[in-house]
Amino acid sequence: MYLIAEHILTPKRGILNNYLLVIENGTIKQIRRRKSVEEKREAKEVQILIPGLVNSHTHLPMSLFRGTVEDFPLSEWLPKVWDIEKRLSRKDCYYGALLSLVECTRNGITTVCDMYFHEEEVAKAVQESGLRGFLSYGMIDLGMEDLREKELEETMKFLDYISGEKFDRIKATLGPHSPYTCSKELLLEVKRISKEKNLKIQMHISETEEEVMEVKEREGLRPVEYLEKIGFLSGEEILSHGVHLSEREISILSMRGSSVVHNPISNLKLSSGVAPISEMVERGVNLLLGTDSAVSNNSLDMFQEMKVSSLVMRSMGKTVPPERYFQMATSNAGKALGIKIGEVEVGYRADLVFLEKGPNLVPFEGYISLVYSANPSNIVGVMVDGEILFQEGEYLRIDAERILRKAERRYHDGIRSEEDKMG
Numbered sequence: 001m002y003l004i005a006e007h008i009l010t011p012k013r014g015i016l017n018n019y020l021l022v023i024e025n026g027t028i029k030q031i032r033r034r035k036s037v038e039e040k041r042e043a044k045e046v047q048i049l050i051p052g053l054v055n056s057h058t059h060l061p062m063s064l065f066r067g068t069v070e071d072f073p074l075s076e077w078l079p080k081v082w083d084i085e086k087r088l089s090r091k092d093c094y095y096g097a098l099l100s101l102v103e104c105t106r107n108g109i110t111t112v113c114d115m116y117f118h119e120e121e122v123a124k125a126v127q128e129s130g131l132r133g134f135l136s137y138g139m140i141d142l143g144m145e146d147l148r149e150k151e152l153e154e155t156m157k158f159l160d161y162i163s164g165e166k167f168d169r170i171k172a173t174l175g176p177h178s179p180y181t182c183s184k185e186l187l188l189e190v191k192r193i194s195k196e197k198n199l200k201i202q203m204h205i206s207e208t209e210e211e212v213m214e215v216k217e218r219e220g221l222r223p224v225e226y227l228e229k230i231g232f233l234s235g236e237e238i239l240s241h242g243v244h245l246s247e248r249e250i251s252i253l254s255m256r257g258s259s260v261v262h263n264p265i266s267n268l269k270l271s272s273g274v275a276p277i278s279e280m281v282e283r284g285v286n287l288l289l290g291t292d293s294a295v296s297n298n299s300l301d302m303f304q305e306m307k308v309s310s311l312v313m314r315s316m317g318k319t320v321p322p323e324r325y326f327q328m329a330t331s332n333a334g335k336a337l338g339i340k341i342g343e344v345e346v347g348y349r350a351d352l353v354f355l356e357k358g359p360n361l362v363p364f365e366g367y368i369s370l371v372y373s374a375n376p377s378n379i380v381g382v383m384v385d386g387e388i389l390f391q392e393g394e395y396l397r398i399d400a401e402r403i404l405r406k407a408e409r410r411y412h413d414g415i416r417s418e419e420d421k422m423g
């Protein structure tokens, strides 16, 4: 397949104007300026081409109850969410995940990193959508041995499930929830399995001041210092939030090569605070970008995340250049996940997004336009492994209308009616 792009925005090589891309077997085989007459005739022409966006932290099934827990700080928000989650069935998780995946596809997200329960259902949904997924069963043991065993058993079942079935675009990861909800024993066991099976680890870290204090009281150290002391950090971990980090903790993360997922909108909405992004950029921490769930956001839109974070930094008198945000949403994630995605480069997977220049992208100023002006309405094509999943408003793999109908019915007949009964 041939693509000719007026502008290719690459995270590392800058902007390439009027290049030809040759895609074979889902991989980018060539990128060059020179084009034969035949190539020109056969090529699909696009105005703006970018690598697919990576949503590095989300809880996909939660879109099913988007908008139902509003205006609380995290400590009050979480028990309300847990109340709803107790009532979610496997099918709810499946349709909730599909609902999120329709939105992700439409918004140019080609890879999702997820943590939830009934994760097998999430895997089925991701597989059907055609997107790429790094999925984990979220484990919480609260220091209890029997709970720990049960959670590890669930994780092993999930790992078996993913390796046993044909999930070509899905990789299992390990998902200890956080240092304040997981015991040292659980974290060390996760570390051991990660080494033995070569698996990435997804975990929440230092989202609120309270949880930092909780770990400090229990362990005498701040969360990242504690993880360092027990030998947990080795660069395989993808840590979400990192809102409350000391300078020393930032140094540790940089030294260990740990990746941190910035979730600016969720952090603002849950009054968690503002992550020290410019400090982490300066210290060379590998930063990624995520939406978190649609209950604390309420969109799965990476353009909003890039813009909001950038504006919050500006409000504090700091500047993080737009190309940095673009890297967080693309190439930095590829690096953290250990696969060739997030770049437009020979040998990389053809996970690509095509945009058209609506009025908001004229004149076009590269990364500035992408971060400050672009939005999903500019997206006209989404491709994973060279397969087009979304084109000119049409979903080529999934029946989006049916998914939206099913999700709405599950919300009204299940979650909503239960809420009504409870008054």
Ligand SMILES: [Zn+2]
Pocket (backbone or CB within 6 Å): 057, 058, 059, 204, 240, 292, 293
């Ligand atoms: Zn989360």
